[in-house]
Amino acid sequence: MKIISIVNQKGGVGKTTTAINLSAHLAKSQKVLLIDLDSQGNATSGLGFIRSDINFSSFDFFQTNLDNNHQLYLKTNVAKLYLTPSSLDLVNLDLNLSYVDKREYLLKNSLMKIESNFDLIIFDCPPSLGLITINALTASNYVLIPVQAEYYALEGLTQLLQTIASVQNNFNADLDILGVILTMYDKRTTLAKDVKNEIKTFFDKKLFKTVIPRNIRLAEAPSHGLTIEQYDRWSRGAKAYRNLTKELMAIIDS
Ligand SMILES: Nc1ncnc2c1ncn2[C@@H]1O[C@H](COP(=O)(O)OP(=O)(O)O)[C@@H](O)[C@H]1O
Ligand SMILES: [Mg+2]
Numbered sequence: 001m002k003i004i005s006i007v008n009q010k011g012g013v014g015k016t017t018t019a020i021n022l023s024a025h026l027a028k029s030q031k032v033l034l035i036d037l038d039s040q041g042n043a044t045s046g047l048g049f050i051r052s053d054i055n056f057s058s059f060d061f062f063q064t065n066l067d068n069n070h071q072l073y074l075k076t077n078v079a080k081l082y083l084t085p086s087s088l089d090l091v092n093l094d095l096n097l098s099y100v101d102k103r104e105y106l107l108k109n110s111l112m113k114i115e116s117n118f119d120l121i122i123f124d125c126p127p128s129l130g131l132i133t134i135n136a137l138t139a140s141n142y143v144l145i146p147v148q149a150e151y152y153a154l155e156g157l158t159q160l161l162q163t164i165a166s167v168q169n170n171f172n173a174d175l176d177i178l179g180v181i182l183t184m185y186d187k188r189t190t191l192a193k194d195v196k197n198e199i200k201t202f203f204d205k206k207l208f209k210t211v212i213p214r215n216i217r218l219a220e221a222p223s224h225g226l227t228i229e230q231y232d233r234w235s236r237g238a239k240a241y242r243n244l245t246k247e248l249m250a251i252i253d254s
Contacts, residue, residue: 001109002252003121004178005136006144009142010156011127013148014183017218018241019124022144025245026225027081030119033073036086037136038126044085048225056215057087061110062097062135072114078227082118094112094131102120103131103173109137129163137164142178142252147199149192149211154202156159177206178251181244210243238244 006015006022020043023034035058036043041051051057056071061084074083097103115121123136137143143164147153159176168175180203184190200207212218215237228238 001115001119001121002142003115003123003140003215004094005125005133005140007124007133007137007143007144007157007160008145008147009127009129009133009160012145012149012183014212015127016046016124017222018044018144018146018181018183018212018244019043019122020222021218021228021237021241022213022245023122023230024078024081024246025241026249027078027121031080031082032083033084033114033118033121035121036074037090037123037132038086038092039088040126041086041088041221043124045081045223046225047083047227049074049083049085049196050087051087053131053175054085056085057089058084058089059089059093062093062106063110064100064106064155065111066110067112070086077225080228083115090126090132097131104138104167107135112141133163134167134171137167140172142176142212144178144248145180146183146212147180147181149195149218151191151195153195154198178207178248179203179208181203181208182211182216186214186250187211208244208247210240210247212244213237214217214242 006019008015016055023032026032037058044051065113073084076083125133125136213236215235217232217235218228221231224231
C-alpha cells in the first residue's frame with residue numbers, strides 16, 4: 001500500500017484535476033481511495049457527488065475516537081475507485097486541534113483502520129500548508145507537486161520544500177518527493193517554455209517528462225461529474241493524464 005499527497009499551497013494550479021484523473025487511471029490496475037481534504041470539495045463534486053447528501057467526510061479521520069463501523073468512503077462510478085468526500089468542517093480544523101497532542105498524526109492513525117482495503121491512497125490537499133496538509137504529508141510515502149506554467153510559478157515552492165523537509169525531519173522520515181508535474185501548459189507561448197526550463201533547472205530529474213496541456217475538456221469534465229477518460233478519452237488532456245500515470249507507476253513500482 002502506498003500513499004500520495006498532491007500538494008501546492010497555491011490554489012488553481014491543477015491539484016484536484018490531477019487528483020481525480022490520476023486516481024481514475026491508477027484504478028484501472030488497483031484499488032484506489034481518493035481522499036478529498038479540501039473544504040471546497042472540488043474532488044467530491046468533480047466525481048459527481050453532492051455533499052449535502054452524505055453524512056460523513058474526511059473530517060472524521062481527524063477524530064481520535066472513530067468507531068470501527070463508521071463509514072469512511074463511497075464507491076464512485078469508476079470501477080475500483082473510492083472516495084472520501086470533504087466537508088466544510090475542515091475549515092476550522094487548524095483552530096480546533098491547536099491544543100491536541102500529536103495532532104500531526106491524526107490522519108495517519110485513522111488510516112490504519114482502512115488501509116488494508118486499498119492498494120493506493122491519494123490525498124487531494126487544500127491550498128495551504130496548515131495542519132491538514134501536514135497530516136497528509138505525515139501519512140504519505142510520496143508528495144506530488146503540480147505547478148502551473150505561468151509567471152511566478154516558482155514562487156512559494158521554496159516554502160513548500162521547507163515544509164516537506166520539516167515533515168521529513170519531525171514526523172515522517174519516509175516521505176519522498178515523487179515529482180513535479182507542470183500543468184496548464186501552452187506550448188505555443190515562450191513564457192510556458194521559460195517556466196519549464198526554470199523548473200527543470202530547479203528540480204532536475206524530479207520534473208515529470210509528461211506535461212499537462214491547457215485543455216478545455218479537462219475544465220469541463222468535473223461539471224458533468226466525470227473523469228476526463230469518461231468525458232472525452234480522445235482529448236489531449238486525457239492522453240496527458242494517461243502518460244503521467246505510466247510515468248508515475250514506473251517510479252512507484254521500482
Ligand atoms: N490542464 C488544464 N487545462 C484547462 N483547465 C484546467 C486544467 N487543469 C485544471 N484546470 C481548471 O483550472 C481550475 C483550477 O484547477 P484545479 O484542479 O481545481 O486546481 P487546484 O485544485 O490546485 O485549486 C479548475 O477550474 C480546473 O477545471
Ligand atoms: Mg483543489
